[in-house]
Amino acid sequence: MSKLGNWVQIHDIILEPHQRPASLPEETRRVPLEMRVKGWLLEETAELGDTVRIRTAIGTILSGVLIADNPAYGHDFGRAVPELLAAGDELVALMKSNGAEA
């Protein structure tokens, strides 16, 4: 349950598939245009899936479906890439090979 003043994320459908321009590729026109925005919850309490109002970082009041309470950013550094590490090692070895043919 989210409470008044929690930092939350809402979801809203901006355009339904039938409202999207005909020029789009089929796979894009099949799905709605969606928006996600974060802000401070303006309801006393709310559950995920409720329609709620939020106040964004600059004070805009928006309403939408509550989808997360303080969601993780979610992006990270991933894993090391062995193919690139190997390439790096080769380059270092090449530079140390002291003028030999590359």
Place this chain on the structure above:
Amino acid sequence: MTEHDYDSVMARKPAIMLGSLGLDYQPFMRDPIAFDYEALMGLVPYSIEEIRQVQAASGIGSTALIELRQLTQLARRLAPKGKGARIFVKDEASNPSGSYKARRASLSLHHAQRAGFKGVVSATSGNYGAAVASQAARRGMSCIVVQEVFDSLGIGQPEILEKGRACEIYGAEVRQMSVGPELFYSFLRVLEETGFFNASLYTPFAIAGVEPLGFEIVEQMQSVVGRMPDVVICTHAGGGNLTGTARGLRKAGATATQVIGASVDLSGLHMASDVDFNRKHFTTGHTGFGIPFAGWPDRTDVPRNAARVLRYMDRYLLLKQGEVFYVTEALARLEGLERGPAGNVSLAAAFALAQEMDEDRTIVVQETEYAGAGKQPSAQLTFARARGVEILRGDSEQEVPGKNVIIPDHPGRIKVRDMDMTRLRTSLIRKAVAGAGGGEISPEVAAFLAAETQTDESFVRAALN
């Protein structure tokens, strides 16, 4: 009552744009094709020295120019005897928001503030969002950034998630959209609802803000090498980076310097496709923007785009994704510099091109950007692998965007690949004339199109036949 459906909002586009720019474009709209480009740029009422002062007040500019001695050495080992130009890089990552985009945002917001706007809106999934948000924070202005982030499964592109996070850090409201060019529709609605300034990447201010970058390159090269750079390479997408840099080079007297654009080759992937969206491992500096914007600049959020690359671009080089990842690794391992993806597109091009140029020649790669979670090759390639994209070693020529990424098995694989400039120039000329209803063109229009494409009247007329 004001209608908010897609067609109604798009129909109000000219009026919305006019009110949100604080600039009068009417004198430039009288003829459907020709307009006075220098007069458009002249809407910026500041000299380059004054622009530098505005930027310096925010700690922007005067970035280091670093010679990449090891990469130059490596290029010389691969090149015929006597070949291997010296490679330099302008470390734009040290700007306040981590990229050269701070230059564009600072002058735009300086103008917006003076014009009395209380807030700014920007439609961008790139570093420009953080740059605008950072400048808005310094000036006590409100900022909204509209980004294309997620596919329909709600999966965000890691690099764009990072750029959104950066906007939030500077206090911006971030509207994260799913895939689709109607992001522009949402952007227009926000402008209409808020009355905020359109911090477009394509106003004269956003271009003039880049001119000091070119100017600084000349000053620094004069100081370090004792002469003008022979080649400056700019990663190219929407065109502002190259246009502004080239104008700055010319203002500093570097009229003989060759200006080259470089983009990652993403041919085969559709930019508006919900499926292809997360199969691109570069979110900008790629051909999906670079080719359409070169061939037709007036596809933006302003009536006349001030970024017009074919006026300045002498060559346009295409790189494979794997080549750019490889050079990013080389920059870290041989030069001790971990930098984000954008400038490394140009660096890969510079590495290949250096091998064709004499040893005493110079190439400047004119930007780096900050590195961070989501931006690194490790982030992008881990994300790619999880979507079934193969990461291989081998011949870069075999790379198929969206299917595999081929990390070169030897530095000699990185190649100079020229995009056909005649094709781009012809495309621009035909599109301009067709858009105006076709037919015979006047000598004034022919002269304008020649200037637009760095050609002459006979080229323009031949392109139309």
